[in-house]
Amino acid sequence: ETGVTQTPRHLVMGMTNKKSLKCEQHLGHNAMYWYKQSAKKPLELMFVYNFKEQTENNSVPSRFSPECPNSSHLFLHLHTLQPEDSALYLCASSQVGREGIGELFFGEGSRLTVL
Amino acid sequence: TQLLEQSPQFLSIQEGENLTVYCNSSSVFSSLQWYRQEPGEGPVLLVTVVTGGEVKKLKRLTFQFGDARKDSSLHITAAQPGDTGLYLCAGAYDYKLSFGAGTTVTVRA
Numbered sequence: 001e002t003g004v005t006q007t008p009r010h011l012v013m014g015m016t017n018k019k020s021l022k023c024e025q026h027l028g029h030n031a032m033y034w035y036k037q038s039a040k041k042p043l044e045l046m047f048v049y050n051f052k053e054q055t056e057n058n059s060v061p062s063r064f065s066p067e068c069p070n071s072s073h074l075f076l077h078l079h080t081l082q083p084e085d086s087a088l089y090l091c092a093s094s095q096v097g098r099e100g101i102g103e104l105f106f107g108e109g110s111r112l113t114v115l
Numbered sequence: 116t117q118l119l120e121q122s123p124q125f126l127s128i129q130e131g132e133n134l135t136v137y138c139n140s141s142s143v144f145s146s147l148q149w150y151r152q153e154p155g156e157g158p159v160l161l162v163t164v165v166t167g168g169e170v171k172k173l174k175r176l177t178f179q180f181g182d183a184r185k186d187s188s189l190h191i192t193a194a195q196p197g198d199t200g201l202y203l204c205a206g207a208y209d210y211k212l213s214f215g216a217g218t219t220v221t222v223r224a
Contacts (some may be wrong), residue, residue, distance in 0.1 A: 004157070025158055031210075042119070043158075043203070044216035055213065100145055101210045106157025 001025050006091050006107035008093070011079065014115050021076040021078045023091030029097045032074040034066060039086040049074065050096060081114045088112075116140040117208055122217035126172050128194055129223050136189045136218045138204035147180055147187045152201040152217070161189075194222045 004025045013019050025032060034046040038105055048056035049068040063085075065077040088111050092104040121138045121151040129135055138147070146165045150158035162171050164180035164187060171178045175198075191198055199222050205212040 025213050035214075040216060042123070042216045043205075045211060045213070048211065050210070065167060092157070098212050101212060103148070103160045103163065104150075104158070104205075106159070107156065108157050 001084050004033065004091060004093055004105050004107040006089075006110050007109065008110060010111045010113075011037035012079070012113045014081070015081060015083075018077070018079045020078065021089055021091075021112075023074040023076075023107055025072055025074075025091075025105070027093055027105060028094075029093040029103075029105070031070070031093045031094050032068060033092045033094070034074065034076050035092065037090055037106040037109070039045060043090065047076075078112070081112075086112055086114045117144070117206055117213040119204055119206055119213055119215035121204060121206055121218050123218060124165070124216070125219045125221075130195055131175040132171075132190050134194055134220065136202050136204075137186070138188065139186045140206060141185065142206065143207070144186050145184075147184070148205045148207065148212065149178055149187070149189055150172040150205065152203060153199075158201075158203055171215050191220075194220075196222045196224050198222050206223065 007022045031050045036044040045064040046060045067075040088109045090109045091107045094104050095102045122137045148163045149161045152158040156196045162178045167182045169180045175192045178186050201217045201219050203217045205214045
């Protein structure tokens with residue numbers, strides 16, 4: 001496989017469930033990201049990992065818990081979500097260097113519906 | 116968070132017409148990227164502009180970065196149905212990207 005792959009593509013869960021989103025990048029990049037995309041709103045940056053270290057947490061509620069076991073894999077653990085958390089969750093990777101952030105390569109997203 | 120405002124929010128035109136999408140901010144960015152997102156897919160990079168005043172052309176698409184590196188525009192000449200999609204601008208700062216809300220472009224055949 002090439003690029004960035006996300007699973008599952010679609011997820012429906014109740015507010016009391018625990019689920020996880022998975023992201024894998026095959027590009028050899030050193031940074032990975034979780035973004036939330038809701039209708040009519042800008043992509044919201046949730047978490048950033050550079051070299052497996054979390055460098056950004058944009059005031060994301062604790063019901064979202066990221067995990068980056070290595071530079072190729074990124075997880076988003078979900079617990080006791082709210083209906084307003086329903087959105088498209090996009091994973092991306094990039095190569096960050098002295099010149100700053102390069103192109104973001106996105107996965108196809110995981111469409112989450114919270115009932 | 117550096118805010119980027121895109122306008123218009125929606126744009127529907129006939130095939131062959133021209134269109135312009137704007138991306139504005141009060142913040143200065145080290146570079147600005149434009150992405151296009153189609154339904155069911157993640158955004159895909161179209162271009163990166165780095166220098167103030169820079170103009171880049173990609174076939175029928177022309178991208179311009181403002182002199183002060185705070186704003187940008189995307190102009191499409193003779194639009195085709197294949198240009199339909201969500202166009203997103205993103206400003207780079209502190210090794211991160213801040214995105215606008217996007218412009219949904221529909222080109223009718």
